[in-house]
Amino acid sequence: MNKKVYLFAIASFVVGAAELILGGILDLIADALRVPLSKAGLLISIFSLVYAVSAPVVLTATAKVERKKVYMWSLVVFLLSNILAAASMNYTMLFLSRILAAASGSSIIILSTTLAARIVKPEYQGRAIGVVFMGISASLVLGIPLGIYIGNNLGWREVFAVIAILTGIIIAVMWFTMDRMQPTVPLPLKQQLKAVRGSKMVAIHLTTLFVLAGHLTLYAYFTPFLQETFGLSSNMVMLVYGIFGIAAVAGGGLGGVISDKWNPAGAVVAVISLFLISMAVLPLAVNLPFAAFLVLMIVWSALSWAVSAVQNNLIIHSSPENSEILISTNSAITHLGISIGSYVGGLVIQGSSVLYNGWAGSIFVLLGLICSLFAVTRQDSISSQAESSLKA
Structure with missing residues (x-):
C-alpha cells in the first residue's frame, strides 16, 4: 500500500484533535476569557455546525479545481485558523477561528479519505480509508488527554499553537510529496x-x-x-x-x-x-x-x-x-x-x-x-x- 496514505492519516489526526480537544480545556477557556461555561460550549457547537454544512458546499464549489491545490489551500486556512485561536484576545476572535477551522478541516478530512483511496490499487482502497479513519480515532485517544496536559501545564493558547505547528509541518511535507490529481466529476x-x-x-x-x-x-x-x-x-x-x-x-x-x-x-x-x-x-x-x-x-x-x-x-x-x-x-x-x-x-x-x-x-x-x-x-x-x- 502507498505509504503516502499515512500522511493523510496524520492530517486527519490533527484536524480531529482540533475538533475534539476543546472538550478537555473548555473550563480553562471559560475562565481565561471570563465567559460562562455554557457560552464556551458554543465553540464546540459552531465547529460542528459549520463542519456539517461547509464540506459539501466547499467541495462542490471547487469540484473542477485540481485536488492538490484545494487540499493545500484547505491546510493553509486551517493553519491560519489555529494561529488566530492561539492569538485570540477575546471570545469573538476565538469563535471566528473555530468557524475557519471547521470549514477548512471538513474539506481536509473528506479529501484525505477520497484521495487516499485514489492513490492505492483497488484492492487496497478499503484499507487506505481505514488508515485515514485510524488517524481520526487516534485524535480521540491522544488528542484530548494531550490537550488537557498542554492546557494545564502551559496554557490553552499553547494547545492551538501546537496544532498550528503540526499543520505547518504537514503543509511542508505535502507540498513536496503529494502528487497533483485532477478532480473527478461529482454528483x-x-x-x-x-x-x-x-x-x-x-x-x-x-x-x-x-x-x-x-x-x-x-x-x-x-x-x-x-x-x-x-x-x-x-x-x-x-x-x-x-x-x-x-x-x-x-x-x-x-x-x-x-x-x-x-x-x-x-x-x-x-x-x-x-x-x-x-x-x-x-x-x-x-x-x-x-x-x-x-x-x-x-x-x-x-x-x-x-x-x-x-x-x-x-x-x-x-x-x-x-x-x-x-x-x-x-x-x-x-x-x-x-x-x-x-x-x-x-x-x-x-x-x-x-x-x-x-x-x-x-x-x-x-x-x-x-x-x-x-x-x-x-x-x-x-x-x-x-x-x-x-x-x-
Whole structure:
C-alpha cells in the first residue's frame, strides 16, 4: 500500500484533535476569557455546525479545481485558523477561528479519505480509508488527554499553537510529496440530497441526529461533570479521557463485529438500546465507587462509537448503490447532532447543574431509538428510490 496514505492519516489526526480537544480545556477557556461555561460550549457547537454544512458546499464549489491545490489551500486556512485561536484576545476572535477551522478541516478530512483511496490499487482502497479513519480515532485517544496536559501545564493558547505547528509541518511535507490529481466529476449537490428522500433513510439520519445530540449533551461537558461529581484533578481527568478514548476506538471495532454477526437492523436497535441505558444510569453512578463508575463509563464510551459503525453498515445494507452519498450526508447529520447536543448541554448547565446533562441527553437518545425502530420496520427500497431520483 502507498505509504503516502499515512500522511493523510496524520492530517486527519490533527484536524480531529482540533475538533475534539476543546472538550478537555473548555473550563480553562471559560475562565481565561471570563465567559460562562455554557457560552464556551458554543465553540464546540459552531465547529460542528459549520463542519456539517461547509464540506459539501466547499467541495462542490471547487469540484473542477485540481485536488492538490484545494487540499493545500484547505491546510493553509486551517493553519491560519489555529494561529488566530492561539492569538485570540477575546471570545469573538476565538469563535471566528473555530468557524475557519471547521470549514477548512471538513474539506481536509473528506479529501484525505477520497484521495487516499485514489492513490492505492483497488484492492487496497478499503484499507487506505481505514488508515485515514485510524488517524481520526487516534485524535480521540491522544488528542484530548494531550490537550488537557498542554492546557494545564502551559496554557490553552499553547494547545492551538501546537496544532498550528503540526499543520505547518504537514503543509511542508505535502507540498513536496503529494502528487497533483485532477478532480473527478461529482454528483451535483441537488442530486445528492434527493438520495435521502425515502422514509427509511430519513429515519436513519434522524436516528444519527438524536443519538449524537444526546451523547454530546453530556460528553461536551464531561470535564466539569467529572470535576463537580468526583472532584478530580486535571491529571485524573486526563487519565479518564485516555480510558474513554481507548474504549471508544474499541467500540468502533465492536460495532463492526456486531454488524457482521447480526443483521444490521437488529444490531442498530440493540446498540442504541444499550447506549440509552448506559447514559441514563451514568448520572446515578456518581454515588458508586469511582472504579464502578469507570466501568460504566467504558461501556458508555464503547457504545457511543459502536453506534456509528452499525448505522453506517445499515446504510450500506439498505442502499449499496448510493452508500457513499448517503454516508456523506449521514456524516453531516452527525456534526449537526454534535452541535445541537453541545448547545443543549450548555442550556442545562445554565439552568440547573451538569449532573442533569446525562438525563437530558437520554431524552435525545430515546428519540433516536424510536426513529431506529421506525427505520428498521420500513420495507421501501431505498436503493431503487434513490437510484431513480439520481437518474431524474
